[in-house]
Amino acid sequence: MGNIFFFFSLFFFYLGFSNISVNFKVFEFNSIFSFVFFFDWISFVFLGVLMVILGSVVYFSCYYMGEELIRGRGFIFVVFSFVVAMGFLIISGDWISLIIGWDWLGITSFFLVCYYNSDSSWSGGLKTYFTNRLGDGIFLFLLSNLFIYFIFSNFYLGTFYLFLIILLSQTKSAQLPFSSWLPAAMAAPTPVSALVHSSTLVTAGVYILIRSGSILGGFNWYLGGVGLLTLFVGSFSACGSFDLKKIVAFSTLSHLGFMVMSLSSVCVDYSFFHLIVHACFKALLFISVGMLILTNNHSQDFRQVGFSFNNLFFIWVSLVSLTSLCGFPFFSGFFSKDFTLEMFFWSFNPLFYFLFFFSIFFSVFYSVRLINAIVSIQWSNLVKEYSIFNIFYMIFLLLSSVVIGVVFSGWVNNLQLISGNFLFKFLVYFFLLGGVLFFYQHFNGLISSSIFFLDSLGGGIPNNLTNNFWLFYNNVDQGVLPFFSERLSAENFMSFSKVIQVNLFLYFWGFFIIFYFF
Amino acid sequence: MSASLKVLAKGPCFSSGLFKHKILRLVSPTVVARSASYWDHDWQPGPYPRTKEERDRAAKRYGLLPEDYEPFPDDGNAPGDYPNLPAYSAHHRDLFANYEHRQLTRHYGEPMHINAELYRLGFVDPNNADYWHWRMPYWKQLLLLVTAVASVFGLLSIGNRYRYFPPVMAKQFPYDKKGQKHYLFEPADE
Numbered sequence: 001m002g003n004i005f006f007f008f009s010l011f012f013f014y015l016g017f018s019n020i021s022v023n024f025k026v027f028e029f030n031s032i033f034s035f036v037f038f039f040d041w042i043s044f045v046f047l048g049v050l051m052v053i054l055g056s057v058v059y060f061s062c063y064y065m066g067e068e069l070i071r072g073r074g075f076i077f078v079v080f081s082f083v084v085a086m087g088f089l090i091i092s093g094d095w096i097s098l099i100i101g102w103d104w105l106g107i108t109s110f111f112l113v114c115y116y117n118s119d120s121s122w123s124g125g126l127k128t129y130f131t132n133r134l135g136d137g138i139f140l141f142l143l144s145n146l147f148i149y150f151i152f153s154n155f156y157l158g159t160f161y162l163f164l165i166i167l168l169s170q171t172k173s174a175q176l177p178f179s180s181w182l183p184a185a186m187a188a189p190t191p192v193s194a195l196v197h198s199s200t201l202v203t204a205g206v207y208i209l210i211r212s213g214s215i216l217g218g219f220n221w222y223l224g225g226v227g228l229l230t231l232f233v234g235s236f237s238a239c240g241s242f243d244l245k246k247i248v249a250f251s252t253l254s255h256l257g258f259m260v261m262s263l264s265s266v267c268v269d270y271s272f273f274h275l276i277v278h279a280c281f282k283a284l285l286f287i288s289v290g291m292l293i294l295t296n297n298h299s300q301d302f303r304q305v306g307f308s309f310n311n312l313f314f315i316w317v318s319l320v321s322l323t324s325l326c327g328f329p330f331f332s333g334f335f336s337k338d339f340t341l342e343m344f345f346w347s348f349n350p351l352f353y354f355l356f357f358f359s360i361f362f363s364v365f366y367s368v369r370l371i372n373a374i375v376s377i378q379w380s381n382l383v384k385e386y387s388i389f390n391i392f393y394m395i396f397l398l399l400s401s402v403v404i405g406v407v408f409s410g411w412v413n414n415l416q417l418i419s420g421n422f423l424f425k426f427l428v429y430f431f432l433l434g435g436v437l438f439f440y441q442h443f444n445g446l447i448s449s450s451i452f453f454l455d456s457l458g459g460g461i462p463n464n465l466t467n468n469f470w471l472f473y474n475n476v477d478q479g480v481l482p483f484f485s486e487r488l489s490a491e492n493f494m495s496f497s498k499v500i501q502v503n504l505f506l507y508f509w510g511f512f513i514i515f516y517f518f
Numbered sequence: 519m520s521a522s523l524k525v526l527a528k529g530p531c532f533s534s535g536l537f538k539h540k541i542l543r544l545v546s547p548t549v550v551a552r553s554a555s556y557w558d559h560d561w562q563p564g565p566y567p568r569t570k571e572e573r574d575r576a577a578k579r580y581g582l583l584p585e586d587y588e589p590f591p592d593d594g595n596a597p598g599d600y601p602n603l604p605a606y607s608a609h610h611r612d613l614f615a616n617y618e619h620r621q622l623t624r625h626y627g628e629p630m631h632i633n634a635e636l637y638r639l640g641f642v643d644p645n646n647a648d649y650w651h652w653r654m655p656y657w658k659q660l661l662l663l664v665t666a667v668a669s670v671f672g673l674l675s676i677g678n679r680y681r682y683f684p685p686v687m688a689k690q691f692p693y694d695k696k697g698q699k700h701y702l703f704e705p706a707d708e
Contacts, residue, residue, distance in 0.1 A: 119641070176667065221678075225671045348682040351673045 038093025169205030230257025332405030364435025563598030
């Protein structure tokens with residue numbers, strides 16, 4: 001059933017290798033209001049990767065959620081709707097088609113997060129949707145002013161509008177002021193996280209910045225700072241989390257910060273390269289974490305997981321995706337991360353490198369922590385009922401997380417190899433090794449998992465919004481830290497109503513401006 | 519009397535409450551409502567226990583020891599013989615024990631608080647006020663966030679003044695640029 005997506009991906013890669021660039025105008029109204037699709041090698045390569053991940057997720061969701069016979073049909077429908085929305089966004093060449101894809105993504109991701117009817121799903125979905133809505137409000141404001149310009153032109157839009165475009169991508173891609181929704185959205189089922197929160201929804205913001213890369217010149221300092229902060233905060237918070245999916249969510253957050261940081265360098269294609277590579281190994285990591293959760297009877301507690309050595313394939317898959325994540329030499333992650341780092345070697349900013357190397361250190365720390373949990377002998381559980389048809393897609397993702405770096409690195413434009421000092425190049429590997437060794441020290445209470453208090457400031461939505469006592473649910477991925485979740489009090493309730501008011505205000509304000517200008 | 523009031527008059531709760539409450543219930547109108555949930559008459563609490571035997575029977579019915587059983591005060595609003603249990607959030611129970619009803623952190627036959635749906639996992643915690651002040655105040659959280667972000671940006675901008683540029687050769691062009699001689703990339707003569 002999902003095989004057709006792998007064939008689509010081959011088709012898209014074939015088109016992507018041919019150097020075409022097509023602007024396809026769907027319709028035009030009054031010669032200013034137009035709706036354009038733009039087919040470029042970037043679009044086709046991204047669509048190809050999206051199809052591979054979609055095929056894998058379809059098979060994985062059949063295995064993971066196979067017990068949900070009745071609600072599963074609606075689930076697959078919403079997943080397909082989400083992917084169509086993402087495809088729409090990828091091939092859009094104009095603001096109008098972009099906002100259709102953007103809003104469609106927000107709505108379908110809300111439904112996907114809310115699939116399990118539990119309190120944490122509902123609050124997680126609301127946090128996701130409200131943060132996306134904030135971006136939509138900004139988008140509507142931009143649309144009312146900028147609808148006559150193509151998004152991929154070299155037309156300089158002015159500092160204010162450029163800053164709003166960057167803010168827009170920050171809300172979608174969970175950069176620092178708006179990153180509280182990504183850990184909360186882990187209340188979604190694991191196949192949804194593998195598709196949505198690894199490669200598609202969160203990279204939409206980075207994607208529009210890549211497309212408008214030629215006009216981002218004046219904001220290099222801002223992109224670099226925000227990306228660096230997100231990178232650091234994500235990798236730091238992952239070291240303090242005890243929930244498997246939250247660790248992977250924070251890892252995604254740090255890689256998104258890395259992508260935005262790489263946009264601040266001269267070459268924008270490296271950001272796209274990392275986007276593709278990250279999609280592959282992160283989807284694979286989510287799938288292997290999903291297998292771990294299955295062995296643990298849907299508990300996400302990281303302290304009781306472990307694959308038995310009879311499941312050597314799953315151990316191998318997790319290890320490969322984690323080493324690719326760290327940027328271990330000559331896996332895919334190495335090519336994207338180290339080439340980007342070399343672009344920053346032209347000039348050194350001291351604090352920049354301090355935070356960047358510590359982020360690499362922390363990323364290795366949480367990866368080794370995960371490996372330690374996966375290969376533990378104390379908690380070894382067996383995945384028994386599977387066949388080759390349930391796991392063959394993992395081989396595709398595995399190959400891509402190893403090989404795609406080599407293949408694409410020779411093909412990304414503007415490849416500049418910089419041979420510098422021995423120390424600068426190998427400093428990264430000293431930190432890799434240090435991260436591995438540091439793990440085996442013992443520290444108590446050093447690291448917390450709240451992302452600079454953003455989870456309590458930016459998402460003050462309580463978990464108790466349902467009032468149906470008789471809602472029972474079967475296969476729920478239960479969060480493991482209910483003791484630290486939000487609970488009802490009068491202040492929380494008031495802040496929640498204020499959140500609704502602010503978002504409604506933005507939404508209607510945007511509409512008002514559109515109608516005013518039309 | 520109408521049929522509904524006859525049922526009210528015969529029901530066990532009619533015996534409870536002060537005289538004025540009984541009169542009020544006779545003259546108040548009956549409102550008919552349909553509910554989507556299911557309810558059984560077996561689940562109706564019994565009448566307010568007056569004698570010791572009634573108390574022991576009620577305690578046994580709700581799964582409590584007789585010395586632990588305490589009904590609500592008899593002021594006309596008591597729900598019959600339903601026990602007045604101490605209210606606590608489900609988070610205070612062991613979350614990882616093997617409950618028979620996992621989502622309710624409850625075994626079969628355990629006494630349920632009358633507002634049990636309010637004290638579920640992720641819902642109201644009646645003892646919140648005891649430890650809500652342990653949290654860091656919101657203004658302090660915001661201040662720390664802004665300080666962290668602003669200090670990172672500030673230090674980055676300071677670091678921009680002291681950038682280090684690794685020594686690199688001048689870029690080579692395959693043609694003569696501005697009078698500088700570069701390698702011309704021409705084949706050697708013979």
